[in-house]
Amino acid sequence: MTGAIQYAKRRFESARAALGRGAGTETTESTADLGAAGVHVQLWLLAGLVLFPILVAVVVSTKQQGIVTSLPDLLPGTYAVENYREAIVDYGFARFMWNSLLMSVVVVVGKLVVSVLAAVAIVYYRVPYKDLVFLFVLFTLLLPVPVRFVPLFQLMNDLGWSNSLLAITVPYIASATTVFILRQHFLSIPTSIVETAKLDGVGPLKFTLRVLVPMSRGVLVGVSIIMFVYAWNQYLWPLVIIDSEANQVAQVGLQLLQGDVQGGQLSWSLVMAGSVLTLLPPLALMILFRKPLLETFAIQQK
Amino acid sequence: MTTITLETLSKEFDDVVAVNGIDLTVRDGEFLVVVGPSGCGKSTTLRLLAGLETPTDGEIRMDSRDVTGAEPKDRNVAMVFQNYALYPHMTGRRNITFGMNAAGSFTDEEIDRRVAKAAETLDIADLLDRKPQAMSGGERQRVALGRAIVRDPDAFLMDEPLSNLDAKLRIQMRAELTRLHAELGTTTVYVTHDQTEAMTLGERVVVMDDGRIQQVDPPQALYDFPTNRFVAEFIGDPAMNMIDVELEGGAAVHDAFRIPLPAGSAEGETGAGTEPLADPDAGGRRHAVLGIRPEDLHLARERPDLGETTFDATVEVTEPLGDSLLVHCSIGNETVKMGAEPRSSLEPGGAVSVGYDPERLHLFDPETGEAFYHSATATAPADRAEPVVTD
């Protein structure tokens, strides 16, 4: 902390020195300032730009054809119920969404359980070569799915897991990020609390369930959201490994819809309905749990 | 009720020796304070007692039981930490009982009874259903104490328990701890870096430095008869003045003054140490360090009763402390601090005449730092065996 302040001070000193050199222009600087209203106007414009595409998607998903060529076409239509029904029932989005949900929940729960166990061992056990084990886990950060999806595809075929829930969940269960975040959080729990548990003779199971987990609620929620968004948004791997529509996830389901619309068999409003449906679960979770999510990100960067 | 014995206890971390072969007996029911600067090994000693660290060498006994290698939970000790170490997600009651459940040797009724009793003793009944975040620092520390006493341990181990509290609360809790100890009579080892806390709380005080015990004595004896320079300078605030002098003919000689050293019996026999004041090999002269506490120096005009020997000093800075005035002044090439009456009008640069209390002089060996003379025992050799509390 003090280090950060020291650093900030030094940086600021040099910044001031730089300002001093340009002393001639210094006085006019503040007049070029943007006022409070200016900040709001700019924010409205930019935030509007960031929101615009998704608002369009929502509007179009309520229309019959989804042909939009001018601004008046951007008024909401009356086909919302019909479009969403059609996407969910006729085009299998209920199935896709369910598969996505299953995949995400299994990945989140699996990752949490497995990572909590690993982090407990790494932080609270006195064992040799612990640093090596931690490095072994951390090093997997170098091996994201895109680097190994080709051999992984072959491995899944050998295991006979292709086209199954196992294929899109098990490879995700080991998580360097989760272990790292949990380890950082565990290290921030005061040693004296840990030692109190030792003085009282609290065993590892009770310590984990009654002390660690309750004290890590925020982080566990935050990590769960991060992992859910990550799992839900997977596209490349399911595209490669799942080839039956019945087992497909929502992301790739969208690709199937797109194929239909490019082929002229489908209206854009249905594709947008599917898009909105696919966006909703991660977006809702993120907004609902934004506080623990942001706090967990703060840990991750350390 | 337990006596704790430490024998040649050592703890090394990698190549750092934290505790270096200490011998100590904590008497049954005693309130023993361990004090020293940070890194002196006091906390490590406490943690060795708790079983949180394993000694590199030596032995720990509780009564006749050897607990050197015992697990913490098998020692029946309770520890109170500086940061309270309360579980933030548990209520006060749950915090108190959580460890008891773990120990598994209490029935529910027994737990309820003990919590009620502890709550009454500490006046924390209204905190039992609150979580730590809804408590003040003082309240948290009370709950932490509750957690300690509820198990009726053989010993309390306290690691700077008051250091996170503000000054006012600290004084209040100090009195509280004294009362609690009087009530429970449990053997207590209390670690602090604060010498005031050590003096006010301890029945006996252990001063540690550099992994070793420097002195173990009741507070006043520690103050009056420090065994070496470290203890002399560590105990007492502001610290004792240390002036390089030469001993010559039963007096401490400095460029700016000559202070006769009261001697009880024959010249050279000082009482405190049996060494002669003068070293014959050095032609009757010997280097020494003269120690005088600031409160034992006075303006000669304020204390004419102290005797005729005075010396001249130049005032440098004055610091009003309210109940007194702390004067920094120079005597020759030395700067010393001295106490004066409040509201004394002293100008920087002004010359003053300084007197001293001849019964409160100390001499230390310049090489070893060992004390070899205390004028209090030299003038009253009869009191040697049991140092008198002079106040």
Add this chain to the structure above:
Amino acid sequence: MSTREIFDGRLEAALLLAPTAIVSAVFLYYPTALAFRTSFFESGFGRAPEFVGLENYVSLLGNPEYHSSVLISVVFAAIVVVGVIAVSLYLTFLIHEVDAGQGWYLISVIWPYALPPAVGALVFLFMVHPTLGVLTGPIEALGIELDWFNDGPQAFVVVALAAIWKQIGYNVIFMIAAMKNVPDALTETAEIDGVGRLRRLVSVYVPIMTPTLFFLVIIDTIYAFFGTFAFVDLLTSGGPSNATNVLIFDLYREAFSFFNFGTASAKSVVLFLVVAVLMAVQFRLTEEYSYYGA
């Protein structure tokens, strides 16, 4: 000298670590090793793998199509990273400076963090579709003929814009935290000295946020290389005429359109090296800045 290592049991610790270790070994390390091995073979569906030594790598070295894919990826990553950082930094600064409604503004710009790339791609496709896009009319009114189904550079810009859009949320999340960590005293000192807003951003905030910005540059680079597959796949499929054929898409095609697993594995190894270099850079930077307590 206090310690958190309060439990001993080695067997217990091993059991706790086992799930993570086994999954890592089987599904992360082993496939990577397999990729290295396969890269020395000529291999595909229904063919017995044949050892060819370094031939796959040699042919990559002499393959102009692969070279252009490398070039496209690097330019794409540079544009995406610069674009994301610049837009996010300015947005963050505005939110930091605004006097009311901060929470709402924040949520309205960080939400793309949750946006599935596939959804982002489809929505973008619809927005600027050359014939029925919402924005196509207004853009063409500016005198630009939208024809990105056939025009390579235009397609490249569309994919880049979509990729930038999705990544803004993640960046703002980290930047706002870093900017809020700038001590108030520095802002106040700057104000007293009459330092204007923008100058305060550039001369005070950005230098202090350097560790976070470095972190984001690395994360965004990895994202640009590996996280944008869905955009390319759904918007352009690497076309027109390979204008958006970034490495990750090229690899996908090699493996699952052409079924050349040997060559695809060699390409995987190249990508692995890219990640390794980026991570090494990040590690070095983190080391360098950890001194400042970042």
